[in-house]
Amino acid sequence: MSAVLDDKTRNKALINEVLEVYPEKAAKKRAKHLNVYEEGKPDCGVKSNIKSLPGVMTIRGCAYAGSKGVVWGPIKDMVHVSHGPVGCGQYSWATRRNYYNGTTGVDAFGAMQITSDFQEKDIVFGGDKKLDKLVDEITQVFPLAKGISVQSECPIGLIGDDIEAVSKKKSKEVNLPMVPVRCEGFRGVSQSLGHHIANDAIRDWVFDKADYEKPFESTPYDVVLMADYNIGGDAWSSRILLEEMGLRVIGQGTGDATLKEIEMMPRAKLLLLHCYRSMNYIARHVEEKYGVPWFEYNLFGPTKIAESLRGIAAFFDDTIKEKAEQVIAKYTALSQAVIDKYKPRLAGKKVMLYVGGLRPRHVVGAYEDLGMEVVGTGYEFGHGDDYQRTTHYVKDGTLIYDDVSSFELEKFAEKIRPDLMASGVKEKYIFQKMGIPFRQMHSWDYSGPYHGFDGFAIFARDMDMAINSPVWGMTKAPWKK
Amino acid sequence: MPQSAEKVLDHAELFKEPEYQEIFERKKGFEGGCGAAKVQEIADWTKTMEYREINFKREALVINPAKACQPLGAVLCASGFEGTLPYVHGSQGCVAYFRSHFNRHFKEPCSAVSDSMTEDAAVFGGLNNMVDGLANAHALYKPKMIAVSTTCMAEVIGDDLDAFIKTAKQKGSVPEDFRVPFAHTPSFVGSHVTGYDNMLKGFLTSFWDGKTRSETAAPAINLNGGFDGYCVANNRELKRMMKEMGVEATIISDPSEVFDTPADGEFRMYAGGTTADQMEAALHAKGTVFMQGISAAKSADYVAKAGQKTVSLNCPVGVTGTDAFLMAVSELTGQPIPASLELERGRLVDAIADSQAHLHGKRFALFGDPDMLLGLTAFLLELGAEPVHILCSNATKEWTAKINALLAASPFGKDAKAWPGKDLWHLRSLLATEPVDFLIGSSHGKYLERDIGTPLIRIGFPIFDRHHHHRFPIWGYQGGLNVLVKILDKIFDTLDAKTSDSASFDLVR
Numbered sequence: 009m010s011a012v013l014d015d016k017t018r019n020k021a022l023i024n025e026v027l028e029v030y031p032e033k034a035a036k037k038r039a040k041h042l043n044v045y046e047e048g049k050p051d052c053g054v055k056s057n058i059k060s061l062p063g064v065m066t067i068r069g070c071a072y073a074g075s076k077g078v079v080w081g082p083i084k085d086m087v088h089v090s091h092g093p094v095g096c097g098q099y100s101w102a103t104r105r106n107y108y109n110g111t112t113g114v115d116a117f118g119a120m121q122i123t124s125d126f127q128e129k130d131i132v133f134g135g136d137k138k139l140d141k142l143v144d145e146i147t148q149v150f151p152l153a154k155g156i157s158v159q160s161e162c163p164i165g166l167i168g169d170d171i172e173a174v175s176k177k178k179s180k181e182v183n184l185p186m187v188p189v190r191c192e193g194f195r196g197v198s199q200s201l202g203h204h205i206a207n208d209a210i211r212d213w214v215f216d217k218a219d220y221e222k223p224f225e226s227t228p229y230d231v232v233l234m235a236d237y238n239i240g241g242d243a244w245s246s247r248i249l250l251e252e253m254g255l256r257v258i259g260q261g262t263g264d265a266t267l268k269e270i271e272m273m274p275r276a277k278l279l280l281l282h283c284y285r286s287m288n289y290i291a292r293h294v295e296e297k298y299g300v301p302w303f304e305y306n307l308f309g310p311t312k313i314a315e316s317l318r319g320i321a322a323f324f325d326d327t328i329k330e331k332a333e334q335v336i337a338k339y340t341a342l343s344q345a346v347i348d349k350y351k352p353r354l355a356g357k358k359v360m361l362y363v364g365g366l367r368p369r370h371v372v373g374a375y376e377d378l379g380m381e382v383v384g385t386g387y388e389f390g391h392g393d394d395y396q397r398t399t400h401y402v403k404d405g406t407l408i409y410d411d412v413s414s415f416e417l418e419k420f421a422e423k424i425r426p427d428l429m430a431s432g433v434k435e436k437y438i439f440q441k442m443g444i445p446f447r448q449m450h451s452w453d454y455s456g457p458y459h460g461f462d463g464f465a466i467f468a469r470d471m472d473m474a475i476n477s478p479v480w481g482m483t484k485a486p487w488k489k
Numbered sequence: 490m491p492q493s494a495e496k497v498l499d500h501a502e503l504f505k506e507p508e509y510q511e512i513f514e515r516k517k518g519f520e521g522g523c524g525a526a527k528v529q530e531i532a533d534w535t536k537t538m539e540y541r542e543i544n545f546k547r548e549a550l551v552i553n554p555a556k557a558c559q560p561l562g563a564v565l566c567a568s569g570f571e572g573t574l575p576y577v578h579g580s581q582g583c584v585a586y587f588r589s590h591f592n593r594h595f596k597e598p599c600s601a602v603s604d605s606m607t608e609d610a611a612v613f614g615g616l617n618n619m620v621d622g623l624a625n626a627h628a629l630y631k632p633k634m635i636a637v638s639t640t641c642m643a644e645v646i647g648d649d650l651d652a653f654i655k656t657a658k659q660k661g662s663v664p665e666d667f668r669v670p671f672a673h674t675p676s677f678v679g680s681h682v683t684g685y686d687n688m689l690k691g692f693l694t695s696f697w698d699g700k701t702r703s704e705t706a707a708p709a710i711n712l713n714g715g716f717d718g719y720c721v722a723n724n725r726e727l728k729r730m731m732k733e734m735g736v737e738a739t740i741i742s743d744p745s746e747v748f749d750t751p752a753d754g755e756f757r758m759y760a761g762g763t764t765a766d767q768m769e770a771a772l773h774a775k776g777t778v779f780m781q782g783i784s785a786a787k788s789a790d791y792v793a794k795a796g797q798k799t800v801s802l803n804c805p806v807g808v809t810g811t812d813a814f815l816m817a818v819s820e821l822t823g824q825p826i827p828a829s830l831e832l833e834r835g836r837l838v839d840a841i842a843d844s845q846a847h848l849h850g851k852r853f854a855l856f857g858d859p860d861m862l863l864g865l866t867a868f869l870l871e872l873g874a875e876p877v878h879i880l881c882s883n884a885t886k887e888w889t890a891k892i893n894a895l896l897a898a899s900p901f902g903k904d905a906k907a908w909p910g911k912d913l914w915h916l917r918s919l920l921a922t923e924p925v926d927f928l929i930g931s932s933h934g935k936y937l938e939r940d941i942g943t944p945l946i947r948i949g950f951p952i953f954d955r956h957h958h959h960r961f962p963i964w965g966y967q968g969g970l971n972v973l974v975k976i977l978d979k980i981f982d983t984l985d986a987k988t989s990d991s992a993s994f995d996l997v998r
Contacts, residue, residue: 031628034621060581062604063622064629070582085522093641093676094551095558099586101933103593103953107500109513112936113914114532115522119936125551126677131645142549149544149552149914152523152531162580162642163677166611193580194611194642241500248512258519268521338490345494414600415629418756434588437598443754455499462492462503469497483754 015383015405019044022407022423026416034061041411047404052395054410056387059197065414067362067434068388070193072096074202076159078286080189080209082106082237082262083270084116085154087146090123091139091171092161096193097123105451107238108264115152122146131163136174143178143186154267155185157209165192175213185267187213198389198411199364200285207289210270215294218271229324230258232276235287238263240456245463246307250280252338253317254331255324261287274298278323280305282459283365285387285394304397306366307459308467309374310343339461347377350468353476355379357427360420362412362435363449364388371430371449372401374458378468383424386412414438428475443483445474536921536941544918552914555856555933555949556883558676559684561587562716563638564601566688567670569720569742571762572633574626575601578615578648579640594718594951595748595959600758602626606642615643619653623662623669630758633765635663637671638688644675668765670695680883682784682858685716689742689788693795696768702796703773708737709822711771711797713788715781715804715860718950719963721749723780726962730815733829736822739767739774749960776821778814780804780964781860783888803891804864807871807969808837814964833966840970845873847980847998852925854878856916856934857949859888864963865929865948866892868972870899877905878919884909913937927979946979948972 023042027035040055060066077100090097102119110116171188179186189209191202236243243263259272279302281291291302305316314336321332357380368385386409429439430449439446457463491506564587567575577584584603591599604622606615650671672691674684724745731738746761777792779785782801793799800817815826851874866876889909896902920941931949938945952958962968988994
């Protein structure tokens with residue numbers, strides 16, 4: 009039997025093994041989310057974007073996490089109110105590393121937890137009056153805030169507060185954009201719906217209210233870099249390449265973004281979409297309404313970076329195309345030096361991925377540039393179109409797991425024994441106990457950036473330090489070996 | 490091109506390079522900002538007394554509070570029982586947050602499930618989620634107990650845990666005799682310490698209700714640590730001290746093992762923890778000592794009603810706090826305090842005497858949970874230091890009374906003020922207008938350190954940006970020594986930094 013057939017047989021057996029432990033009803037449901045990818049198929053053969061099983065340790069978050077934590081939260085010059093009880097804002101306080109320049113608490117409000125801190129009386133009598141008053145207080149203590157968003161927590165929708173009415177009224181009163189976002193955590197099946205709701209709020213409360221009649225000196229090379237959240241500075245290490253290839257980045261969204269930059273999307277000649285899952289909705293809207301095309305790019309690893317820069321340049325004239333080639337050429341020496349240094353230490357190593365957004369597919373190329381192989385991947389909150397796009401990245405026989413439970417992921421890892429598990433903080437310490445090297449691929453383990461050529465050097469170094477750390481040689485006591 | 494394979498620059502250095510500084514400048518042209526001068530003007534103004542007055546008038550807006558919500562505490566409490574799976578009835582995002590919060594603090598796995606309630610549950614209630622959820626959790630994770638708490642979603646729609654768990658058992662989700670302690674933990678009441686207290690009472694009720702107490706059975710006493718970010722080390726320290734005293738003690742809720750498992754090739758989802766047998770026997774103990782009494786008020790009340798003596802301490806940090814703890818244990822058990830512990834006491838006093846000149850009159854601001862603030866304030870007073878601002882976002886009336894009494898009893902507390910119910914943005918104004926030498930609190934204090942320049946000594950929860958602090962106790966005489974060294978290290982580091990360009994840069998301090 010060939011190695012691929014071996015893997016396929018093993019992976020199928022693994023899936024059956026984990027399903028056997030579930031109660032019958034649950035096993036039937038989970039079976040649809042686990043599969044072995046078969047080359048040539050149009051998707052990965054798994055169902056997705058379906059409610060997680062109760063009582064099963066899902067790694068997913070909620071709609072609030074999708075809106076506040078991902079889309080709205082990183083817009084730095086607005087005050088994002090976690091509207092409801094204290095917890096949600098507290099746990100999402102500065103934990104996602106959306107880097108920004110600015111003076112926190114003065115003209116930037118990113119690494120802050122701003123909440124209406126609901127008490128029992130607010131649940132009983134409603135929180136609209138509190139919200140009304142809170143807006144006045146925001147304008148007093150944060151006079152440079154450029155807008156306010158209301159990130160609804162679970163109780164808001166349940167008690168029937170009319171945050172839209174309050175927002176309309178107060179927006180006029182205080183002369184600031186105020187955006188109500190119905191991202192209560194119980195909506196939908198994961199953070200994914202929160203992204204969608206947040207995108208719709210940008211459409212309804214930013215674009216529909218902005219004045220696009222105002223003169224704007226555009227150039228043929230105007231782009232908006234969007235759906236990059238600037239984890240450890242990713243958007244910056246991407247932006248540097250776009251500017252070098254002659255494009256003018258007129259807006260960044262939503263990492264290190266300002267409200268004004270978000271408003272720029274309809275003004276661009278091209279929208280550059282990094283995390284397709286989180287912002288394809290607004291990109292499609294801008295395309296439909298304003299005729300601005302969008303392009304999903306991938307700046308992980310030199311192969312995909314070159315492919316993406318060429319793909320972006322194809323929207324523009326020969327000047328940009330030539331410059332794109334120059335940029336690729338300029339960084340070839342760096343990428344080659346990185347590969348020469350790290351590939352010998354990493355070649356042949358097997359990686360299992362389990363992340364959100366775009367990373368379950370986008371980072372595959374970067375690992376391959378280093379001679380590594382991705383043997384399993386899956387999305388926390390992907391949809392069917394994500395799994396279609398994944399087919400371009402993965403090999404025949406790859407294990408695919410949608411909304412994987414911690415139970416399943418541990419079992420898979422026990423049997424496959426990857427050389428690296430790349431997932432989130434909730435998984436990190438589990439796999440390290442198992443003696444499996446780990447990198448957090450939500451936060452880059454507090455390193456980064458990982459995007460762009462500069463980021464690739466850091467990515468390679470980090471994978472090397474994770475896999476080749478001396479610590480993994482010490483997990484078994486010598487007298488036990 | 491700043492980056493190279495030989496010397497890889499990550500974010501800490503990369504973005505200081507001129508190439509990046511230039512893109513930041515260009516980007517400003519599109520940001521619609523108000524300019525550096527205006528930002529500076531407002532930044533300066535936010536540090537004035539005028540701003541402080543506006544800031545303190547806030548009634549609805551809460552900025553950077555030092556508290557979390559109830560179910561977080563319930564998850565910590567439940568994690569301290571053997572083979573117990575914390576189960577949160579409600580929306581799933583909360584559990585993702587609780588797990589990552591503990592991951593980031595302990596640098597350890599945290600296992601907890603939710604029953605993933607969504608829109609349909611919001612309309613029809615979460616009973617079906619509970620029925621399926623208990624069955625799935627039981628089948629997959631094979632716990633000995635499942636401890637159920639709630640999120641605000643379940644509380645707002647009014648789900649009845651007692652009835653739901655009974656129904657789930659009738660439907661065969663878990664065996665009839667499977668133990669499912671529970672607590673309602675609405676996020677819009679109290680804070681994480683309230684949730685801890687409620688869950689603890691849930692466990693006590695589950696094991697003790699309807700049982701008759703007889704004082705003949707061992708063990709002698711029970712101890713409970715409360716919501717404690719140092720539970721790993723503190724509980725071990727408690728056990729060690731009890732061993733020295735020859736006292737058989739049960740720690741009720743002991744997460745010291747589950748949040749400190751080895752890296753030896755095996756992931757242990759459950760490790761250590763108070764056993765069911767220990768819980769049953771604990772009813773018959775002579776008494777229970779609550780190390781953080783204000784935060785365990787309901788549980789203490791329940792234990793007292795069960796017929797036990799109770800002692801409620803306030804996070805005993807330092808000499809007098811530990812003295813009071815040991816004397817309480819001695820009184821409850823009749824066991825004398827041994828010479829070995831007296832020796833430890835003497836060593837802590839000796840350490841304080843050696844260092845007191847550097848502590849005397851130093852001014853501190855503190856923030857954190859109610860009991861911890863009482864413990865730390867008492868310690869600072871006995872060091873001859875001066876606590877000046879003591880800020881507690883999740884204060885109770887009892888806390889305010891106790892802290893004021895504590896301050897009034899010491900000449901070093903005469904300039905101090907307690908700030909119940911305030912947040913870290915209030916504290917920013919206090920630090921800017923009435924400066925102190927040092928700040929004590931959780932990692933969230935690092936923004937205050939940056940804004941105002943007050944050096945931060947990290948004691949509290951959560952500690953996200955430093956590693957392994959929770960592996961060292963803060964209770965007992967040994968714990969007092971750890972806290973003392975943490976404070977002194979910051980004092981000396983600050984002094985060295987301040988004197989690095991002068992003759993006062995001394996080798997010996």
